[in-house]
Structures are given as structure tokens and as C-alpha cells.
Amino acid sequence: MTTVMSKPVSAPGKSIIEKLNFFTALALGALSAIVVWRLALQFLPQDTEVRLFTREDKITLLSMTAWFVGFMTGIGALVGPFRWLMGKDLTHEENMFLAGKDMGVKRYFRYTTDHKVVGIQYLVITMLIFGIGGILAMLIRTNLGTPEGGWIHPQAYNSIVGTHGIVMIVGTIIMVTGPFGNFIMPIMIGARDMAFPRLNALSFWLIVAAAVPLLWGQFLGGISTGWTAYNPLASQAPLGMDGYIMFICIFAISTMVAGANITTTVVKMRAKGMTWNRTPIFIYGVVASVALALPAFPVFFLSQVLSAMDRALDTSFYNTAGGGSGWLYENLFWIMGHPEVYVILIPAVAALMEMAPVFTRNPLFSFNVAIMGIAGISGLSILVWAHHMYMSGWAPLLNTPFMLTTELISIPTGMLFLVLVGTLWRGRLWMTMPTMSIFALLWNFMIGGITGIYLSDVPADAFLHGSMYVTAHFHYTLMGAGLTGALAALVYWFPAMTGRMFDKKLSWISFWMVQIGFNIAFIGMFTVGLAGQPRRVEAYASTFNTGNMITTGGAYLIMTGMLVLLYGVISSWRSGVIAPKNPWQAKTLEWTVGYPVPLENFDVLPVVTSDPYGYGKAKS
Amino acid sequence: MSEQMTPQTPQWWKKPDVKKTAILWAICTVVIGYGGAQFNIRNIVSPASLTMSGVIDLMQIFTWASAPVAGLVAAICLTVLTSKRHYGDNPPADADHEIANSPRVVGLWIVVSSVLCLFALVAGFIVIQKDSAELLDSDAIQLNVTGQQWLWSIDYPNGARSEDVYLPVNKPVVFHVTSVDVKHSFWIVQMGIKIDANPGYTTETAVTPNKIGVFDLRCAELCGLLHAYMQTKVHVVSQADYDAWLNNHAAIEKGA
Numbered sequence: 001m002t003t004v005m006s007k008p009v010s011a012p013g014k015s016i017i018e019k020l021n022f023f024t025a026l027a028l029g030a031l032s033a034i035v036v037w038r039l040a041l042q043f044l045p046q047d048t049e050v051r052l053f054t055r056e057d058k059i060t061l062l063s064m065t066a067w068f069v070g071f072m073t074g075i076g077a078l079v080g081p082f083r084w085l086m087g088k089d090l091t092h093e094e095n096m097f098l099a100g101k102d103m104g105v106k107r108y109f110r111y112t113t114d115h116k117v118v119g120i121q122y123l124v125i126t127m128l129i130f131g132i133g134g135i136l137a138m139l140i141r142t143n144l145g146t147p148e149g150g151w152i153h154p155q156a157y158n159s160i161v162g163t164h165g166i167v168m169i170v171g172t173i174i175m176v177t178g179p180f181g182n183f184i185m186p187i188m189i190g191a192r193d194m195a196f197p198r199l200n201a202l203s204f205w206l207i208v209a210a211a212v213p214l215l216w217g218q219f220l221g222g223i224s225t226g227w228t229a230y231n232p233l234a235s236q237a238p239l240g241m242d243g244y245i246m247f248i249c250i251f252a253i254s255t256m257v258a259g260a261n262i263t264t265t266v267v268k269m270r271a272k273g274m275t276w277n278r279t280p281i282f283i284y285g286v287v288a289s290v291a292l293a294l295p296a297f298p299v300f301f302l303s304q305v306l307s308a309m310d311r312a313l314d315t316s317f318y319n320t321a322g323g324g325s326g327w328l329y330e331n332l333f334w335i336m337g338h339p340e341v342y343v344i345l346i347p348a349v350a351a352l353m354e355m356a357p358v359f360t361r362n363p364l365f366s367f368n369v370a371i372m373g374i375a376g377i378s379g380l381s382i383l384v385w386a387h388h389m390y391m392s393g394w395a396p397l398l399n400t401p402f403m404l405t406t407e408l409i410s411i412p413t414g415m416l417f418l419v420l421v422g423t424l425w426r427g428r429l430w431m432t433m434p435t436m437s438i439f440a441l442l443w444n445f446m447i448g449g450i451t452g453i454y455l456s457d458v459p460a461d462a463f464l465h466g467s468m469y470v471t472a473h474f475h476y477t478l479m480g481a482g483l484t485g486a487l488a489a490l491v492y493w494f495p496a497m498t499g500r501m502f503d504k505k506l507s508w509i510s511f512w513m514v515q516i517g518f519n520i521a522f523i524g525m526f527t528v529g530l531a532g533q534p535r536r537v538e539a540y541a542s543t544f545n546t547g548n549m550i551t552t553g554g555a556y557l558i559m560t561g562m563l564v565l566l567y568g569v570i571s572s573w574r575s576g577v578i579a580p581k582n583p584w585q586a587k588t589l590e591w592t593v594g595y596p597v598p599l600e601n602f603d604v605l606p607v608v609t610s611d612p613y614g615y616g617k618a619k620s
Numbered sequence: 621m622s623e624q625m626t627p628q629t630p631q632w633w634k635k636p637d638v639k640k641t642a643i644l645w646a647i648c649t650v651v652i653g654y655g656g657a658q659f660n661i662r663n664i665v666s667p668a669s670l671t672m673s674g675v676i677d678l679m680q681i682f683t684w685a686s687a688p689v690a691g692l693v694a695a696i697c698l699t700v701l702t703s704k705r706h707y708g709d710n711p712p713a714d715a716d717h718e719i720a721n722s723p724r725v726v727g728l729w730i731v732v733s734s735v736l737c738l739f740a741l742v743a744g745f746i747v748i749q750k751d752s753a754e755l756l757d758s759d760a761i762q763l764n765v766t767g768q769q770w771l772w773s774i775d776y777p778n779g780a781r782s783e784d785v786y787l788p789v790n791k792p793v794v795f796h797v798t799s800v801d802v803k804h805s806f807w808i809v810q811m812g813i814k815i816d817a818n819p820g821y822t823t824e825t826a827v828t829p830n831k832i833g834v835f836d837l838r839c840a841e842l843c844g845l846l847h848a849y850m851q852t853k854v855h856v857v858s859q860a861d862y863d864a865w866l867n868n869h870a871a872i873e874k875g876a
Contacts, residue, residue: 149848158842228842232801232803232819320820321820325820326819361712361713362715365719365720367721369726393824400748407737407740407744418725421697424697428704428714429701429712450690457678459678459748460675460678460679460744463813465805465840526659527663530663532810532836535840536847539848541836616714616720
């Protein structure tokens with residue numbers, strides 16, 4: 001790879017770092033993939049037994065790995081470690097270059113280490129992901145407009161459902177900790193950058209690298225298993241499954257890297273005087289989220305490696321006939337899968353907790369309870385995974401203990417509600433889109449929470465599991481609560497990230513369209529779930545038609561609202577009202593640096609002397 | 621919050637916003653409890669077994685038990701939303717709030733939510749206990765169910781085999797469920813039972829149908845291309861009709 005790069009394309013003396021960018025990465029990734037694909041095609045031995053796909057799986061996985069290595073090399077991820085292995089480190093100029101000093105737009109297409117650049121990159125890719133996931137959702141809903149399904153082939157439909165699922169899960173995982181955890185968080189704690197700036201760039205570019213195998217898989221038969229990719233169904237799925245496996249493995253690395261980086265930053269780099277009592281609650285939310293990902297995602301990674309081995313190397317980790325078990329996969333998957341929903345939810349709720357004092361001019365009610373709530377949810381969430389397997393028959397005797405841990409989560413979740421309503425109580429309500437988002441979150445999360453209690457109950461789950469009711473429930477929590485918090489965070493931190501105010505009118509229009517559409521869509525989905533419609537079906541009994549039509553109608557309203565929001569983002573970013581410094585009159589540090597934020601945020605590192613929620617006339 | 625700061629502040633329960641919230645709380649609790657319960661009962665399938673009736677009862681109990689909590693949150697939100705709101709580009713003056721914490725409120729909240737949680741657990745355990753009794757019933761009919769892509773087959777004790785399910789009314793049935801290819805999930809919708817069909821393992825679930833009629837068996841786990849069509853009917857008939865069908869069907873099976 002170095003031979004490709006060392007061709008004298010530009011002036012001598014220009015170091016290799018300066019030549020690498022997104023386009024060299026694409027080129028090198030594609031080149032490596034093609035070379036390895038040809039070589040594998042040529043030299044891999046034919047299968048001795050007649051078994052579908054094994055050789056093809058090997059070729060696909062090898063080519064995808066080659067893409068991954070090529071892309072990461074081409075973007076410049078290996079320059080630092082390589083230099084370090086040779087006993088040198090990057091020079092100061094090179095580090096400044098990497099940080100994107102005086103680089104303009106080009107720095108967004110490079111391996112740039114500045115946390116603010118990474119934050120904007122995350123924001124754009126999150127919107128892109130939601131765009132793709134949203135289009136897939138609209139395809140699903142349109143197909144379900146009629147009972148016969150029909151115009152999408154079942155194979156394609158299953159793949160659309162699976163891709164929608166995994167794309168949205170990834171989008172929601174990064175939607176708060178990505179843009180705001182990277183751009184805002186370091187400024188909020190009074191740091192000059194993240195603890196490991198190069199790891200920060202790495203975590204972002206890994207997501208870009210991961211996206212390609214997923215896209216690639218769509219052309220190899222797609223992901224016909226749903227986002228859970230249960231085995232043994234996954235082992236008989238077409239080659240597209242290998243795209244899913246590669247995607248998850250790379251994304252898991254990205255999440256682990258980001259988790260280690262953010263956690264270290266918060267623990268080690270808070271400003272002087274920012275004791276744990278004075279650390280904003282949003283920081284707690286972000287750390288809880290990424291710290292939860294640290295034990296969860298290695299297991300996800302492992303589950304997919306075993307899946308790849310079953311497919312390509314004929315092992316039988318998940319094949320009962322060969323001594324394995326599909327239940328092993330389910331356990332591994334949900335050991336990641338349940339903490340992961342709180343990875344999504346906690347930072348979104350914490351962002352709204354951060355905004356609640358600002359928009360009510362009231363101190364945050366019971367800071368300690370907020371932390372207890374976040375910690376309680378995080379702690380319990382790693383002990384509840386088997387409630388996804390009540391009906392799997394894996395261990396019926398364990399249903400009751402898992403029911404206990406699951407229902408216990410309602411106690412710390414209740415604490416989060418208490419903190420929010422306590423802060424609202426007797427506040428001076430400043431009506432903005434983020435303010436109303438707090439109420440929207442309380443409404444949606446209440447419905448998501450109560451339906452969650454039904455589902456946590458084993459006998460009720462025996463009826464509800466695997467039905468549309470479950471789908472509606474987790475959309476209420478992840479979209480109704482999670483996405484609502486993320487959109488509010490976007491409007492709230494928009495001035496800090498772009499220097500312009502988010503168009504007020506557009507934020508209101510999109511808010512009401514999305515919230516009303518959302519409630520129509522998923523109340524409709526609850527009705528068909530209660531009536532007995534299974535999940536992930538492309539056709540259904542005609543009795544379910546009314547509920548499905550309601551859901552489809554609601555989905556179109558959500559789509560329109562999201563398009564309005566997208567227009568709002570673009571138009572406000574380009575030509576919105578220039579934001580004053582600290583437009584919300586908040587007391588946290590990210591509003592002290594102005595816009596544009598200087599390269600290392602602070603000339604003199606700040607010293608924190610008061611709590612960030614000192615609103616209210618009589619300060620406590 | 622619009623109250624005047626009189627030299628002597630009234631006791632907390634006499635403050636107008638507290639009174640307003642209390643009244644709203646009562647109203648919201650009833651609306652949410654009744655509305656939620658009606659939503660459930662109007663949409664859920666009509667039960668064909670005591671198991672399913674138990675599921676519906678549990679959901680109604682949970683709805684009513686959570687209604688006061690949801691009602692309180694709704695009441696506080698409504699009080700806040702209907703008090704003076706500030707529009708504009710600059711923030712309003714700071715609130716008059718003096719307390720950033722209240723150990724009494726926090727304590728009460730935690731105790732109440734723990735009690736509700738315990739209540740939900742115990743209610744669930746009681747129903748689990750009832751449901752699992754049928755599994756151990758020695759008089760029960762034992763049926764073997766096999767899922768495959770994309771149909772179900774049912775084996776009866778006398779050697780009959782069918783794709784539809786025939787059951788006598790008011791007699792416990794134990795289903796031994798397995799699969800020959802990938803995971804499926806055996807779901808008799810109106811009877812409120814479900815268990816996954818796993819290749820290489822046999823799982824059990826049991827029910828006593830208590831209504832004559834035709835019900836739905838659907839696959840509840842994505843199992844590939846035609847998952848949506850992997851469904852069939854469950855016929856619950858009288859004991860006499862069941863015996864007749866069984867003998868007839870066994871004869872057909874042997875003849876064929």
C-alpha cells in the first residue's frame with residue numbers, strides 16, 4: 001500500500017499525511033477489494049462437499065476485509081501507529097495539519113482529529129443514515145398499505161425490514177453521542193480536545209468504512225433475516241449476510257473506540273473546579289451511554305465472528321446438528337441488544353435534562369436522583385437480556401428472575417421522570433421547540449414505558465411477543481423518546497455548532513408534524529398488535545387493514561415533518577439568523593467560547609466555580 | 621406560579637397550583653386508566669382460553685396501576701403548560717423556585733414506584749404459576765408440533781397428522797414443539813400461548829381451550845421468504861366431534 005502512496009504526485013517534502021483523504025481512501029479500498037477478490041477467486045480451493053455458499057462466503061468476507069483495510073489505510077488511520085512502531089511520532093506541524101488548522105472545508109474529508117470537525121462529520125452522517133433508514137421505513141409502510149403486500153418481493157421486503165432495523169439502530173446509537181458528544185462535550189467540560197484525538201477520527205471513519213459492506217450486501221441478496229440476524233436462519237441466508245457481519249464487526253470497533261475515548265476524556269480532562277457535583281448531567285448521560293457500549297459491543301462483535309465462521313468455515317457454533325445451539329446466538333445478541341437500547345435512550349434523555357433548567361429558568365430538580373437514575377438503568381440493563389428470550393424455550397425457569405430484573409428497571413426510569421417533572425414544576429416556561437420536546441418525551445416515554453411493563457410480564461409476553469405490539473413499543477421508546485431528545489438537542493446546540501439560530505417556525509412545524517404523525521402511526525400499530533398481527537410480515541389478514549392504513553398515514557406525516565426539518569437544517573445553516581453568543585442564556589461552558597470555536601477551544605482553560613444549574617431567584 | 625409572594629406563604633397544599641394539579645391528577649388518572657383499559661379491550665382478540673383471559677386481566681390491572689403515575693406526570697405537565705408561558709428570543713426572568721431537591725418527594729416517589737414494581741411482579745408470578753399447572757396435567761392430550769419453512773404439522777397420539785390443529789374443548793393440551801430447519805414461533809393467537817420451535821430441541825407449552833370455534837395459528841419469528849404466510853387454523857370442537865375427526869383422519873393417514 002505504501003508503494004501506491006509514494007508515487008510522486010505532488011511537491012516533494014509534502015508528508016504522506018497531507019496526501020491522504022476520503023478519495024484516496026475510496027480508491028485504495030476499492031482497489032484492495034478488487035485485487036483480493038480476484039486472487040481469492042483464483043486460488044481458493046473449490047468446496048469438496050456440496051454446500052451452498054461456503055467458498056463464496058470466504059471470497060466475500062475476504063474482499064470486504066480487504067476493502068476495510070484498504071479504506072482505513074487510504075484515509076491515513078495507520079500513519080500514526082506505523083510511525084510509532086518505527087520509534088517516531090508525528091511532528092507538531094503534522095499534528096496541526098491533522099487537527100485541520102486553517103483548512104476550510106477540506107478538513108471534513110480527511111482524517112481530521114479536531115473534535116469539532118468530528119462532531120460535524122457525525123451530524124452529517126447521522127442525517128444521512130436517518131435519510132436512508134427513513135426511505136426504507138416508507139417502503140415498508142407503503143407495502144403494508146394493502147393486506148396482500150404484493151408490489152415488493154418477499155425476499156426484498158425481508159431485506160428492507162432488516163436493513164431499516166440495523167441502519168436505524170446505528171443511527172440512533174450515534175445520534176446524540178456522535179454529534180453532540182464530540183462537538184459539545186469537550187467544550188462543556190472545559191477541555192481543549194478529546195483525550196485521544198486520533199481515536200476520535202478513527203471512530204468516525206470506521207463508520208464510513210462499515211457502511212460500504214452493508215450497501216454491498218444489498219446487491220448480494222440482502223439481509224433477509226431482520227436486524228437480529230438470528231441463527232440458523234442467518235446461516236442459510238444469501239451472501240448479503242456477510243455484508244451485515246462485516247458491518248457489525250467494524251461498527252462495533254468504532255463504538256468501542258469512541259467509548260474508551262469519551263470515558264477517558266470525561267474522567268481525566270474536566271476543567272479545574274468541575275467536581276462531579278458540578279459536571280453537567282448531559283456529560284453523565286454520554287458517559288453512561290458509551291460506557292455501557294464497552295461491555296456490550298465486544299459481545300456483538302464476537303457473535304458475528306462466530307456467525308461468519310459458521311457460514312464460511314463450516315463450524316457449527318449455532319448449528320444444533322453439529323453440537324452448537326441457536327440459543328447461544330440469541331444470548332450473545334441480546335447481551336449486546338438490551339444495554340444497547342439504553343445506549344440510545346440515556347444520552348437523549350440526559351440532553352433534555354440539560355435543556356430543562358435552561359428553558360424553565362429553574363434548577364435541575366435533584367441532581368443526585370438524576371445520576372442515580374442513569375446509573376441504576378445502566379447497571380440493571382446488563383442483567384435483563386433474556387427477557388427477549390422468554391418464549392425461546394431456552395430456559396423457562398430463568399423467566400422469573402429476568403422478569404424481576406426487567407421490572408426493577410422501572411424504578412430508576414421513574415427517577416428520570418421525577419427529575420424532569422420536578423424541574424418543570426413552577427418553572428418559567430420559555431416556549432421553544434426543545435421545551436415542547438420535554439413534554440413530548442414525557443408523553444411518548446410514558447406510553448413506551450407502560451407498554452414495556454406489559455411486555456416484561458411473562459404471561460402477557462406469551463401473547464404479545466413477536467407481534468406488531470413489540471414493534472410499536474420500541475418505536476415509542478427509541479423514536480418517541482430517543483429521537484425527540486436528539487432533535488431537541490439539534491435545535492438547542494445548533495447555534496454553538498453553526499453560529500446560526502435554527503429557524504424557529506420550521507422547528508415548530510416539523511415538531512408538530514413529527515410528533516402527531518408518530519403518535520398516529522404507532523397507536524395504529526398497537527391496535528394491530530393487540531389484534532394479533534405478527535412482526536416482519538409482508539402480507540397480513542384483511543382484518544388488520546384499518547390499523548395498518550392508519551400507521552401508513554402517520555408514517556407519511558412523519559416523513560413530511562422530517563423533510564421540513566431537513567429543509568430547516570439546510571436553510572438555517574446557510575442563511576439563518578446569526579446567533580448571539582449564548583442565545584439561550586445557559587450557564588454551561590460550551591456557550592462561553594463563541595463562534596467559530598477556536599481550534600483548541602480555550603486560550604486559557606476555564607475554572608469552574610459554581611453549579612451549572614444555578615437558576616432560580618434564591619440559589620441553593 | 622403566578623401567586624403573589626405574600627409575607628406569609630400559605631401551607632403548600634393550599635397553594636393554587638398545587639390545588640389545580642391535584643384536581644387535574646384525579647381527572648387524568650381516570651381518563652388514562654379508563655382510556656387505556658378501553659383501548660386494550662377494544663383492540664385485543666377475544667379470548668379462547670383462561671390463559672388469554674389471564675393475559676387480558678393482567679394488562680388491565682397494570683393499566684389501572686400505572687394510571688395514577690401517568691396521571692400525576694400528565695397533571696404536572698398540564699399545570700406547567702397552562703401557567704404563564706414566555707415567547708420571544710430572550711429568556712424570561714428566573715423562576716421563584718427555591719428548592720433544587722426535596723428528599724421527602726424523592727423518598728415518596730421511590731417508595732411508591734418500588735411498591736408498584738413489586739405489585740406487578742407478584743401479579744405476574746401468580747399468573748405464571750396458574751399457567752404452568754397445565755403443563756403438568758397428566759390427563760392432557762400430548763401433541764407434537766413441527767415447524768418447517770413454511771408450514772406447521774401436528775402429530776396426534778394415534779398417528780394422525782394434519783396441517784390444521786383440531787382440539788377438543790375444555791381439555792388441557794400440551795404441545796411439544798420443534799423445527800426441522802430454522803427457528804419458528806408457535807403462536808395460537810386467541811389462546812395467548814407462544815413458544816419458539818427450535819431445530820434440534822423440543823419445547824413445551826400448554827393450554828386448555830374453553831371456546832368452540834376457529835382460531836389462528838401464526839408463526840411469530842421471522843423464518844425466511846414466506847414467513848408471512850406460515851399460518852393455519854385451530855379448530856376447537858366438541859369432544860365427540862374431535863374423536864370422530866381423529867379416527868377418520870388416522871384412517872386416511874393409514875390408507876394413504
